[in-house]
């Protein structure tokens with residue numbers, strides 16, 4: 001219940017801030033000769049349209065809760081996918097590791113390995129992994145379940161999946177779930193086992209080949225965030241500026257990892273300058 005309340009309250013805060021700050025955005029968002037990636041345009045338009053129509057379903061980073069009620073006998077001990085190599089303990093049935101991420105490329109085969117932890121008796125565990133490929137805040141759309149392994153007593157499971165061409169590029173959520181004896185659903189609170197969330201940054205091979213690749217594959221994650229953000233780009237020569245809703249410059253950095261712990265809760269605009277390219281993204285501080 002505690003976890004649910006936490007998710008719900010941050011959702012309400014984000015919603016209130018979005019609806020109360022609809023006026024002053026356009027002044028510094030719309031400038032001449034700026035190069036936006038399509039995804040960023042979509043995301044910015046998406047947020048602006050949300051401010052107007054107040055569509056609750058639009059705050060995609062808030063995912064339905066899922067957890068194991070008990071980790072006394074089994075839990076997720078390790079997850080490996082690309083740059084993610086995360087050993088963990090019993091995390092009270094759910095852990096948010098969404099600050100950990102890896103790039104995955106559309107059309108390429110990915111391998112994920114999940115290790116269970118057992119206290120003593122080796123029980124049958126079932127595993128599911130989902131990726132929110134269309135970034136709409138759930139794991140229920142076509143192809144979003146990428147792994148389903150039922151009733152395994154192996155020391156680990158190793159599964160492959162291919163990122164579909166329909167996947168939206170950018171940072172999105174991956175959920176790893178391990179449930180005692182039976183496949184879990186993505187929003188299930190089950191009796192025994194554990195759930196862990198991660199971030200994958202989906203990249204298109206086509207985008208990697210264009211003239212300004214950094215501007216096309218940039219992403220900012222986690223978002224919403226409370227302590228820091230990562231600006232994900234191949235270009236190390238960047239300037240990152242974070243503005244308040246009234247257009248005041250609050251943070252200026254050349255780093256890819258930026259401490260935002262001093263910012264008040266609210267919605268900000270992140271401006272990323274890569275040479276001649278300027279990109280904007282909304283950031284929700286929670």
Ligand SMILES: [Ca+2]
Pocket residue numbers: 075076077088089090091095194196
């Ligand atoms: Ca764990």
Ligand SMILES: [Ca+2]
Pocket residue numbers: 132133134135136137138139140141144
């Ligand atoms: Ca989805």
Ligand SMILES: [Ca+2]
Pocket residue numbers: 136138139140141
């Ligand atoms: Ca959906």
